[in-house]
Amino acid sequence: MELVFSDIKDPRVERTRVHLLTNILIIGILSVIAGGKGWEDMENYGLSKYDWLKEFLDLSWGIPSADTFRRLFERINPKVFEQCFQRWVQSIVETVGAQVIPIDGKTLKGSYDREQGKSALHLVSAWSSQYRLVLGQVKVADKSNEIIAIPALLELLDLAGCIITIDAMGTQTAIASQIFNAKADYVLSLKGNHPTLHEQVKDWFEQNFHSGFEGITNSYDERIEKGHHRTEKRQVWCVPISQLPPLHNYSDWLGLKCIVMVVRVRHLWNKTTREVQFYLTSLDCDARKLGQAIRLHWGIENSLHWTLDITFNEDACRVRTGHAPQNLSLLRRIALNALNLEQSFKRSNRQKSNRAAMDNNYMLTILAACLSQYNDAPKPACQ
Structure with missing residues (x-):
């Protein structure tokens, strides 16, 4: 996991870099896989798992505070973070393939800020129904701008040989072309x-x-x-x-x-x-093939949007400052991919998450499941 995000630039002033950037990212990801909802959960996960984490992380300066997690994720460039996520996902897709790709939007309802006049964050996501993987996401200003965001999301993906399904908002001649x-x-x-x-x-x-x-x-x-x-x-x-x-x-x-x-x-x-x-x-x-593709389109609602709300409580999250809402949403999608790729424990994602929180060996099993796909494929450069 450290290698996947090694190209992310540290936005902190050099003299304030007490904790390593990769440590903060890895603890944040592990916390979300284990059901963490925000910065305090990241700190608590690190403190609870300190003896285990220090086996593979340099924790000379201890566990970062909740404020350290918050400040970092507020400032990390979400486009770069997304590009590195794409590098990881693309390597997995090259290994397992992706046939039907539904594209749809979701509003993070808790990310609005009434006092600042800030509307809720709206994301358009691409989803592999067959392999239950988030392939990418693009931020839009509001739901009406999905028409602008969908072409940008399509540009991020290697579409050759796939079937793209989109609801009426994206039914545009330019998108079809x-x-x-x-x-x-x-x-x-x-x-x-x-x-x-x-x-x-x-x-x-x-x-x-x-x-x-x-x-x-x-x-x-x-x-x-x-x-x-x-x-x-x-x-x-x-x-x-x-x-x-x-x-x-x-x-x-x-x-x-x-x-x-x-x-x-x-x-x-x-x-x-x-x-x-x-x-x-x-x-x-x-008709049979088309009926299957149309049926799979609902996977983005049932297996992605619904899971993000039920397993990760996304709609209730009130993180809303800086780039934090977008970056935290990406952490959730990384966690969801990791949980879906682990197939040895035949339970719901919530039960997998609970077990990962309690069993360090199972957390390693989850990481091994997704990183084995990453390590088996060629690595495109992260811009």
Whole structure:
């Protein structure tokens, strides 16, 4: 772990550098893996684990104080920190691969500061659903600026051969072109932010749905899932763009091959709901494959955003000064990747985190699981 972040520059004045930068970073990461929520937890973790930590860290000056952790993470350049995180993640992805990559935004609700007029931090993240890894994140000023942040996030990733799924906010012709030009494919949600195109697609599918798509080339897949006291039926129809009448500005969507309709019917104990959703895609007309990619998109909500809130209590965190909110959010994502890569203990991430807090050997197992991937792959330079 020390090698991964060795290129981060120490923002402190040289005469004030009592504690090594790498020590502060490593203790901070270990604390978050063990369930730490902030600076006091980092100090307490260091004090509690002092005898163990001094076996591999130079703790001649003891454990850094909570204020030392706070001041450092307020001042570390988050872009450099993110680049070094990318170096680590990219090496893992080169080893295990990443197929479907959902991209979505999340607001850190507790990071606002009403007195300073500072709004909550909003991040756009890329997530590997198949391997449960955070691939990258970009800070945005507010939710409306996701359109600006998504291209910046895509630039950080090696997209070749992957399938990128994005909700309606990112359904833009420029984003589709960027993905296609990077030799990747896209599945983009089509909603009311493209009113003319959405209405055309909706009307055409409604008309041909009732006739059973008679005489129209299409692909169909159906899945039924049961669990959590509900039954969900998902039906997927995929139709090549050539089978539809000329759509509004369809030529602007580089690589567009098919239009997809997904119908979800959920039977709950007290009600039944029906939802219809449309998608634009550069993939071939294969309803089964497209249905799986669309289903995996929800992994970024269930396995990333929900886990960050439940396991790491992210929304309740009131850290909000300097670069600290963004850097601490990155620590959480590093910790989440580490917990997900460790597969020997078949429990929830919360239970893994609790065990890591109590069992030093298991903490080493977690680090070994992620660093073995890093050490097996070539190391791109951290700028």
